[in-house]
Amino acid sequence: DAMVIQNPRYQVTQFGKPVTLSCSQTLNHNVMYWYQQKSSQAPKLLFHYYDKDFNNEADTPDNFQSRRPNTSFCFLDIRSPGLGDAAMYLCATTRGQGVGETQYFGPGTRLLVL
Amino acid sequence: RKEVEQDPGPFNVPEGATVAFNCTYSNSASQSFFWYRQDCRKEPKLLMSVYSSGNEDGRFTAQLNRASQYISLLIRDSKLSDSATYLCVVNRKDSSYKLIFGSGTRLLVRP
Numbered sequence: 763d764a765m766v767i768q769n770p771r772y773q774v775t776q777f778g779k780p781v782t783l784s785c786s787q788t789l790n791h792n793v794m795y796w797y798q799q800k801s802s803q804a805p806k807l808l809f810h811y812y813d814k815d816f817n818n819e820a821d822t823p824d825n826f827q828s829r830r831p832n833t834s835f836c837f838l839d840i841r842s843p844g845l846g847d848a849a850m851y852l853c854a855t856t857r858g859q860g861v862g863e864t865q866y867f868g869p870g871t872r873l874l875v876l
Numbered sequence: 877r878k879e880v881e882q883d884p885g886p887f888n889v890p891e892g893a894t895v896a897f898n899c900t901y902s903n904s905a906s907q908s909f910f911w912y913r914q915d916c917r918k919e920p921k922l923l924m925s926v927y928s929s930g931n932e933d934g935r936f937t938a939q940l941n942r943a944s945q946y947i948s949l950l951i952r953d954s955k956l957s958d959s960a961t962y963l964c965v966v967n968r969k970d971s972s973y974k975l976i977f978g979s980g981t982r983l984l985v986r987p
Contacts, residue, residue, distance in 0.1 A: 793973065802884070802979065802980075804880070804963070804977035804978055804979045804980065805920065805975075805977050807974060807975075810973060812973070817973075850917070852919055852920075856973075861907045861908050861967050861968075861969055862907070862908035862925070865922075865975060867919035867920055867921070868919060869918065869919050870917075870918070870919050
């Protein structure tokens with residue numbers, strides 16, 4: 763009964779070749795988040811959507827873009843992946859944006875850049 | 877300085893041991909506090925929320941000291957299955973959508 767689904771689980775791309783990671787949710791939550799997590803580091807928030815409103819973190823590189831065509835789906839586009847973009851990418855959702863709301867994470871997509 | 881600081885460990889303990897992790901946060905606007913557990917190559921999962929009065933869930937006890945901006949997690953009677961990375965997480969009132977994660981403390985429980 764997966765609630766936050768990420769595809770693919772593993773993605774290999776070439777340096778500079780655009781790649782898209784996918785996230786879907788069955789919770790009907792309003793908010794969807796994308797995090798980047800490198801080995802032995804904390805998850806780093808890239809951006810989030812509240813419904814259709816896109817909110818970019820100040821330090822997210824322009825190379826990272828996102829789309830949310832409907833409530834259920836959210837995509838992370840990496841326009842020109844570099845070696846430093848190899849990481850686990852985590853999608854998460856919350857019902858709203860109140861303090862203390864539980865974030866539900868997907869299983870992540872591990873990206874390898876060759 | 878990171879907003880949420882944790883000892884990275886690893887903490888290597890025998891089964892049955894009691895182990896405690898500490899975490900400090902720097903922003904006094906932090907309002908909600910959590911411990912997440914993350915297994916190797918898996919997503920973080922909420923272990924427990926942390927309340928000012930302290931709270932317990934089975935073998936796990938969490939404490940919050942707002943004055944010292946300090947959070948702790950105590951695990952009693954450690955099991956092999958407790959081996960994981962434990963992430964200290966805070967949520968600020970001024971940016972309530974955002975979870976601020978520590979880098980995690982790695983726990984290894986040996987037979």
